[in-house]
Amino acid sequence: MHRIAIFASGSGSNAENLIHYFKNSKTVTVSKVYCNKRDAGVFDRCKRLEVPCDFFTKEDLNNSERFIKTLAKDYDYIVLAGFLLKIPEELISAFPNKIINIHPALLPKYGGKGMYGMHVHKAVKANRETETGITIHYVNEQYDEGAIIFQAKTQLKNTDSADDIAQKIHTLEYAHFPKVVEEVVLKNG
Numbered sequence: 001m002h003r004i005a006i007f008a009s010g011s012g013s014n015a016e017n018l019i020h021y022f023k024n025s026k027t028v029t030v031s032k033v034y035c036n037k038r039d040a041g042v043f044d045r046c047k048r049l050e051v052p053c054d055f056f057t058k059e060d061l062n063n064s065e066r067f068i069k070t071l072a073k074d075y076d077y078i079v080l081a082g083f084l085l086k087i088p089e090e091l092i093s094a095f096p097n098k099i100i101n102i103h104p105a106l107l108p109k110y111g112g113k114g115m116y117g118m119h120v121h122k123a124v125k126a127n128r129e130t131e132t133g134i135t136i137h138y139v140n141e142q143y144d145e146g147a148i149i150f151q152a153k154t155q156l157k158n159t160d161s162a163d164d165i166a167q168k169i170h171t172l173e174y175a176h177f178p179k180v181v182e183e184v185v186l187k188n189g
Contacts, residue, residue, distance in 0.1 A: 002185045003031045005075040007083040010117075012042025014081035014102065014173055019049050021178030028185050031075060036061070036085055062088050071095075079181055080139065084116055087139050097147075099139040100184060102177050104169045106151055107135040111144030121162040121169065131155050132165060134172045136180045150180045 004022070008015045012033070019030045033046050033053040046053035060067045071078065072094045080087075080101040087099060103111060103120075110120045110132075124132045133153035138146035152175075154168045 001026075002028045002076045002189075003074065004028060004077045004079050004181070004185070005071060006030055006033045006079050006081050008033055008035050008040065008042040008081050009037050009084045010040055010042065010082045012040065012045040012081070013170070014177060015042050016045045016049065017174050018079060018081060018178050018181065019046075019051055021182070025182075028182055036083070058085055061085060061091070065090075068094050077181075077185055081177075082117075086113075086143060089141055092139060092141060097138050097188065100149070100181055101137055101139050101144075101146070102173060103135045103137065103144050104132075104166075104173070105135065106131070106133045106153065107137065107144055107148060111135075113143050115144070118162060118166065121165040124156070124165055125160070125162045128158070129156055132169065134169060134176065136177060149184060150176065152176050 006015045006018060015033055022028045022030050030051060033042060033051060034056050035042050035053060036056055036058060038055055043053050068091050078095055078099045092099060105111065105120045105124065110123055131153050133151055135148055136150040137148045140146040152172045154172055156165065
């Protein structure tokens with residue numbers, strides 16, 4: 001059984017989607033969710049779904065050898081689902097090509113520090129893009145620059161608002177993210 005830890009910072013809709021997807025899997029399990037914001041909605045989702053969700057600080061992430069050792073001992077993969085902190089090199093080294101992120105744009109466009117959620121959708125709208133999409137990628141030392149695993153596109157109309165774009169992105173995320181994570185885990189072991 002491959003064990004996944006999810007890192008989240010927000011409402012947890014992608015975390016919930018992953019938990020549901022792997023709930024009855026014989027090969028992959030979501031063992032725990034970690035969150036760096038005490039008031040994030042993901043805590044309520046995890047409680048309802050009966051999946052443990054632990055709070056951790058930026059300092060835990062960046063300065064705790066013990067935290068990284070615990071993660072390396074207890075999990076095979078880390079999946080970022082709306083997690084906004086930069087992953088430190090020590091954690092990347094402990095999980096080479098085993099930290100997976102989803103980004104709400106077609107990287108390399110609209111990536112980097114500060115480009116997340118509605119910031120991305122507003123930029124896509126402001127630039128009058130005719131298409132956008134999602135990128136699932138490995139995490140490296142730079143924001144949104146890891147090797148791309150998968151991309152899916154959606155067409156945009158001039159009348160689409162940033163909220164409309166967000167909804168189209170959520171549809172792609174829910175349809176593809178769990179399947180791609182499963183493919184990576186089963187292929188790479």
